[in-house]
Amino acid sequence: MSTQNQTFGFTSFAETLGGRLAMVGFSLAVITEVLTGQGIVGQIAALLSF
Template sequence: MDSTSTKQDAWFQDAAAAQIKGERMVRAELLNGRVAMLGFVIGVLTEALTGHGILSQITFGVLGLS
């Protein structure tokens, strides 16, 4: 192979690697957003069931108060 072909192959490999990384980042961010929404909904439901706000839930859990 000549140097032009080798450089072109390297460019294609780098472009493919960048595209794969980008697709993985998009999927990771989608998952992160979905987990954050789930955590928020669980916090709101817990607040509705217990009558304690999110901050008091965290404080009670740390301090062991009821």
């Protein structure tokens, strides 16, 4: 293990950021499903069937 600052790869910052973005995405998916009454797949199908 090196003592240099890592720029790429599995850094602590990258893992924290990825986890937070996943939590935001999941929360938005749940909120959207509650508001529309359709799941994510149903919403995508509705968007694609024009």
